[in-house]
Amino acid sequence: MKLFFSYLKSHCKTLFFAGTSVVIFCGIFALDNLPLSAVGYAALLSVCVGLVLIAADFLHFRKTHFQLLRLAKKVRYGLDGLPPAQNRIEADYQTVLQELYRGMTELVTDCDCSQRETEDYYTLWAHQIKTPISAMHILLQSDENENRSDLQDCLFQIEEYVEMVLSYVRLNSDNTDLVVKQYPLDSIIRQAIHKYAPLFIRRKIALHYQPVSFTVLTDEKWLLFVIEQILSNALKYTRSGGSVEIRLESGNTLIIADTGIGIAPEDLPRIGQKGFTGYNGRQDKKSTGLGLYLCRRILSKLSHTLRIESEVGKGTTVKIGLESTRLRVE
Structure with a gap:
């Protein structure tokens, strides 16, 4: 009617x-x-x-x-x-629509080409920069310089930033190379711990971890990247003598808790937004806020969740819900 x-x-x-x-x-x-x-x-x-x-x-x-x-x-x-157009006005409208569609198609094609070129460039750059980084690692291992540990820390940070750039480019591409299947969570956590073990030792931060017997439907590489980013933040904002604890809670929630400086309550709702660094980031001028932004996007793609609780001066607790309701097994 x-x-x-x-x-x-x-x-x-x-x-x-x-x-x-x-x-x-x-x-x-x-x-x-x-x-x-x-x-x-x-x-x-x-x-x-x-x-x-x-x-x-x-x-x-x-x-x-x-x-x-x-x-x-x-x-x-x-x-x-x-x-079919029934009169001249309808025919004119159709001509306008066709011209708009043609222009939009050309614009989308140009944008896709530009994005692919940018992705190819940064991917190539990230792989090429790994060669001098590897050479620097070898040189540092044979060098007994008194600043060796500081140089190793700086080099480690460079590696992290390179991996972050590469992950950012891959995440924004049409193909994020997800390989979804059942993985033992303990193996993924141990890889992250092994990578950051030297930093835990040099900064005298205790790590508490009990092996977990749990398999998770996820992508190993991307979940590992998330755990590494969270451990990196925990190490960055925890002073010497502090501690980091990794445990499994409620069956499928991974907890990473530190005794660091904590996050201001007004900053918590915006943590993980692109470019947001909060009070801690303003204190640490090198912080970009990109790490947690990538974590949220990756976990969303993996059908996992991220929740952060914190208290200034007492520490931060990151909770990763490992549900997999929308994933399809390879």
């Missing part, structure tokens, strides 16, 4: 003209004293013809309406389903 009223509204001028014409003719017939039967007969014929024309035109209007609705659902794939 709404469609019919919409049709009447779009033809209100035509209907008004037809109604006015009938009134004029009836008035003229009355003034000339013509028989009422002739007037009624002419009016009846006009109404019948008008109703037939209106019904035919409404059916065409209805058909076009549903064609356009179907086209709206697949318009991103092309304008091939456009109904």
Whole structure:
């Protein structure tokens, strides 16, 4: 019924003209004293013809309406389903739409090409920069310089930033190379611990971890990246003599808790937003906020969750929910 009223509204001028014409003719017939039967007969014929024309035109209007609705659902794939133009105005509208679609297609193609070139460049750069980093590692191992440990820390940070750039590029690409299957969580955690073990030792921060017997449906590489980022933040904001604890809670929630400086309450709701560093980030001028932003995006893709609780001066607890409701096993 709404469609019919919409049709009447779009033809209100035509209907008004037809109604006015009938009134004029009836008035003229009355003034000339013509028989009422002739007037009624002419009016009846006009109404019948008008109703037939209106019904035919409404059916065409209805058909076009549903064609356009179907086209709206697949318009991103092309304008091939456009109904034929019935007049010059419709043809002009279709020409405008086709030009807009062509321009949009060219713009999307250019953007895709530009994004692929950027991804290729940063991927190549990240792989090339690993060569001098590896060479620097070898040189430091054979060097007995008194600043060796500080240099190793700086080199480790460079490696982290390179991995972060590479992960950022991969995450924004069409193919994030997810390999989803069942993995032992203990193995993933141990890889992260092994990577950061030298930093725990040099900074004199205790690590408390009890092996867990739990398999998780996830992507090993991406979940490992998330755990590494959280451990990196814990080490960055925990002073010497502090501690970091890793444990499994409630069956499928991974807890990483530290005794660091904590996060201000007003910053907690925005933690993980792109570019947000909070009070701690403003104190540490080198912080970018990119790590936790990537963590949230990765965990969302993996159908996992991230929740952060913190108290200033007492520490931060990061909770990773390892549910896998939307993942498909390879």
